[in-house]
Amino acid sequence: MRYTLISLLLTLLSAHAFTQDRHTLTGRVASPTGELQMGNALALSVRDSSLLQGASFLEGDFTLADLPQHEVLLKLTSIQFGDTILYVSLAGRSRVDLGTLIVRDNPELLGEVEITGDVPLFTTRADGVLQVNVANTVLATSSSVQEILSRSPNVISDDNGLSVFGRGQAILYLNGKRITQERLGSVSAAQVKSIEIITNPPASYDAEGQAVINIITKADMPDGYRATVNQQGTWSQYAGGATNTQINATAKKGRIDVAGNFDLRRGNEREVLNTTRTRPADTDYMNSQLRWDRQRDYKDVSNYSLGMSYALRGGSYASVEYNGFHERIDDDLQSRNFITTHTEDSRYSSRTARINLTRNNAVTVNSKTMLDTLGSYLFVGGQLSTYSWYRDDDIRENNLVNNDETIRVLGSHQNNPIKILSPQADFVHVFPRGGRLAFGTKLSIARVAADLSFYEIGEGGEHTPDPQRTNDFSYDETISAAYTQYDGIINKSITYGLGLRAERTHYTLYTSIREQSTFRDTYVNLFPQAQIAITASPDLKLRAAYTSRIIRPSYQSLSPALIYQDAFTSSAGNPDLKPEKVHAVELGAAWRMLDLKAGYSYNITPMSGAAIRGDDDKSYVLKAINLRRGHNYFATASATFSRSWFTSTNSVSVSYSKRIDSDNGFTMLAVSPQVYLYTNNKINVGRLFSLQLLGWYLGQRSQGLYFDYDRWLVTLGAEKEFLNKAIKVSITANDMYHTSYPSGHYDVGQTHIIYQRTFNTDYYRLIVTYTFGQLKKSSYQSQSTGATENSRVR
Template identity: 25%
Template sequence: MKSKLMLKFMIMVFPFITLTLENLTAQIQHRYRIVDEHGNSIESAIVRIFEMPDSTLVQTLVTDTSGVVNLELLVGLKYWVAFSRIGFKNTSLFIDGAVQKPQDVILIYDDSHLLAEVEVFANRPLVRKTADRVIVDIGRSPLAQGRNGYESLSLLPGVIVSTDDDIRIGAKSGARVMIGNRLLRLSGEELRNYLQALRAEDISSIEVIARPPASFDAEGSGGIIKINMRRNTNSGYNGTVSTNFSHGRYSRFSGAATSSVRTEKLEAQASLNIPHSVNYRQTDIGRSQWNSSERFESSSFYRSGNAAFNYRMGLNFYPGKNHTLGLEASGSFLNEKVKAMSADGTFASSGTVDSIMRYSNFPDTREKGLFDLGLNYRWDVDSAGGALELLGNHYSSKSERTTYYSSNFYDTQGSMLRSILRYSDLGTNMDISTIQGDFSKNIVQFVTLRTGAKFSRVGTRGDNCYKNFDGEGEWQPDSILSNGLSYSEKVYAGYASATLTMASTEIQAGLRVERTDMKTRSLGDNQEFGNLYTNFFPSVFLKQEITERQYISVNYTRRILRPPYQALNPYRILVNENTMSEGNPYLRPQLSHNFAFSYSPDPDFEITLSYDSQTDVFGDTELGSSLKTIVTTGNIAEAKDATLDIFWSKDFTQWWTSMNNLSGTYNRFRNDYFDRHAKFLFATTNNTFSVSPVFTFQFNGRLFTKGVDRYYTILMNSWVFDVGTMVRLMDRRLVMTMGVNDIFHRDGNRRLSMDNGTFQSITHSKWDTRRAYIGLTWQFRNDYRAVRGIKRSNQEEVNRTWN
């Protein structure tokens, strides 16, 4: 109810703010003349303006016949301005919007990249490498169009999404996902469902951070994948209207609109996204138990159709030159219809059929609503980068899933033995509140101090109600399966880090301390489980420049991966009559030590050798016989990974940029029952061809070799190719994209075997990854300034919510 009232209020207020502030922009004009090395004016040079610090493109201009260009820049912002012209080397400047410095910009003549009968237009690379992360500008990628947020992860260099929905950076499992500065506490199927509700067109960029520093939450033993959502980056009055259609086995459609307005003191923005999609997954499983001659086989088909309504609204107020106050509200309503069918058979040692079960459900309904409110205050203490930030967030969600399903059992002659009709109502409520403060200051020359504290409180309650049909027209409660769970968690965290920068040396050291107090209570028998622990997470980073173009770096971090909330539920949840899931309230957090050494002989080439040691690794284990499967989560093993990463980028011409990553991993995965060694190779290539100011073509390829991966054996190579184009028409206001993802349908077609010391199984899964798409976006605007977003403090807590 609160979220609906907030939505109605923002919808009523926003148009009045827009109309009032439309023409009140404040700006200063900067004049530049572009000349060659002999002082001759250069006509028709391309000038592109990016707002710092996120390098958002806000305007593209062309010099006049005198080589002059006038930039209208907003007071209080800093910009990176890039200058380019066919036949000249590119150059760039950093500009303060409040400081006027008219000057000549010199371009040096260079004919090495000229092409006959082709106009060259340079774009900022879609993939960029910095000292501690890889940044992919998903929002500008033609290949991202038609994908959802989950599918966009496959476009990231070095990122692997396994068949069990585990997201990895290289060989390291347990990578966490952030939306902005908020960590999502989701995993497995729940994380996949959450990200599938996002449109790739609404994502600005994704950052892959293998070894986050102390200023990040310590959650995520496998590193952090940070998703930065797109905002309307123009001030004055601006907006977009877009639509997208794609088709694979099933069709998907989405429509979206954004609007923003900005003045010297205030900015407002709003966005609305309505996606509709249909997804499927087909799975065949063969399983046998080590001490049994019986064999179990299952074939299942899962189809879901969902429609969502997502909104986001925000206000930023600038009361003074160095102060920013931000308020943002966002929410989502999701309705999903699911149809599932399966056929399970058991076989004796002779190969004859013992029994068959056929399972199907009436299309069940899943509904979820969430509301997120964030408040942000920032004070820029000085011009050297000192700042104080205070953040507060409250997140609440409610989900409910109702299902009617039947299971029929047959003997070897095909005669029905019995039939079971069940009803389930599964509901979950969750509230997450966080408060966070960060302070940074250049305390002495060359030394920057950063410190902060955070408190988070999580409360969740789940109620699972099961009923059985007695055959006489009555539904009887199932006291064995019906259960409930109440979970609470408090995390107190603080950190401090210092950065020393002198000439060619940079040293960063930090320490984060987190104290966790968690309690789980079973509502069925009022049984309680608790855990209280304190962890220290040091981080050290050293970078030494050898020459202007060469450097070496050494990095160490310690990380934690807390169990998802639902994995702590000690009761069983029915999948079908042969398969159930069960939580484990005694799960311990997964801890890791990460070491890395990097050498870069050139800014476009880097080699990294890393070693990761993980203890109490989470993993699924199976209980019971091969005929009845109960899947639970346990701390099953320790893992050690050694990885060699090679990152290479190359501008073959001014219109062809290629980014490539090659990873080779050796892994050891062991416990008291097995000791397995893994070797596999993962490679990606991202190629962008910008042959004109209005036409861009992109080609991506990925390879993941077959071999042993922990207790899985990958039985087939996975090689994936994507192609896409982007065309800008009507003075670049109309953007059209089209292409095909996973041309040969290899990403969504995987076979693997598993041997965990108790069971052996072979699984073959297929899902909808080969899709053709087309999208249209219309941009309307009357100015070109960049809009800032606000930080969030509760990203980590939301990531573990499984619902």
């Protein structure tokens, strides 16, 4: 299969030679305050200003296709703004993207426009940000934003969440506002317009993560109201069926905008983990064959939000928003662990009936005051969020040791409430010549109080507590942050940015395990950032950037309590876990349709995980750990080509990563690079329907400690619109060969470990989306100030 994907990618790249006879011109029209405009885009002859082609746009974006001319005058007209005329050279390019064009009430004739990119599916901006267009691609057939991201170029989904190839773990933003992983479920996939992958975020972004993924939703325009109902049905032979209902609505009257959404998921999901642990030494021989099968029943998984924004003069606003998350999932977990040693041949099996109940509620209040017509503003906001996680386990254990059978009944209760308060203030001043100075402060206060009780139930119903697993845990953390960022212009060809963020962290951790130990610490971190972009010519653009970041552990991963999986397998947090610090540099070049970038990052105390040998000779504890340091090199080449009926986007990447450890007993492996291939293709079959083919291949990798096997995915989709685009029907076959599961091996503490995780990613999905109503220029705005802290709730 991997060779099929490679051949397909090379074939598509070679086809570019046949696509240069026609030109496509695209762009986005916005006001000085960033509001997307509606109007008409006209291509006029440079010689006599005669009309060559025209198109209307409602949400800012326009496309003029099949232009045979090598140069045109682009005229933008609307009742919202004055006529604007631009000269555009199309010579030598099949597709030209003008980026965002700012129009004003008093238009003036502009000079020649510099081209910032010429790709349809994704565009690399001058600052190195990769913008992925989602609408009308196979990405839009996903059931969730999480799934869209896992299908996007250079985005990898694994056990640690979402990461960017070559960089690492990413944090999430929605329309420029930080959100949590759980918040993604309340955003309809049908509403996502594009995704920005920011590998070098400025100091104004939170210092968490090694990259930023900003999700941009569609802008609603015509006057009154608008609603979208999205119904999905999914079937997987591996896990069964599931449904997902998403409702998004926006209404506007005068200065008041109201926006709300509701998402309900029902159905089944499944995860299987196969693990082999072997200690080959004759004096300490052991072989463990473990299969863990988790089948989930989504009783009620829902996200909901309601917010109101009041528009003030000059683009200012005040808003209040409520976001809620309710999750009731019943799990049936079956575990079988066959253990062989010199003295025994045993089977340890258990079946757990688990009830999971999670609630997350947040209230956000903020205001933004525009200070001048250039875009300077003052933002003040705050968020209060509460999170509670309750889990009840009914465990029945059946063990067979050397033909002797033993049966035990166990129970476990967990309660994990978290409260977070996050006020924030930002000031941005825009200078007349284009410079931009920003500085701001933020305070986050997190309070965690959790308890875990674990016990054995006797024949008479009496409960006998297990002191090794029963634990009271509390964690109090206060982070004070301040930043300054300046983005300047040296001349029309060179722009730059300089930033510095400072964060002071103080925490107190208490656990009743470790003889009622208390851990305290206070530390200060500085995060400098710098970047420069140079337009050497209309065809060639260069850039360079340096960033420093931090990755903090989740709150739950700090609790040392042992969580039961089977008689000899547990998972546990680590109160000694340290944050991971990252320093990264990146160089990039964009030449016509081709974008190249390469980079290096240095990781201090990188966070990882492993199965560490426990107190018993046969027991293992899955826990988060710190390694000593890490090095990572990467390079990426991306290209897109298109014709009126066919568009293809392709990316080739390679990375070389090395992890170094001195405290956990890993066996060093030979380091090898990893290859990543991505292709996304759309074929318009006349006006009947469109076909889409997406595929990626992630090659095997050795980081010196861990060896990851290769995996790949092939997705085929088709979609058709009806009733003047009011109804859209999509059919998708995802992961057709069920090959996208992570697997690998490593050696730690004299134990060789092989693992493989399998999910229900091979499915067939039918999606029906209905959109109705009209809404003119919705100005609803809200910013989540506390999502940095919420993201650490897992």
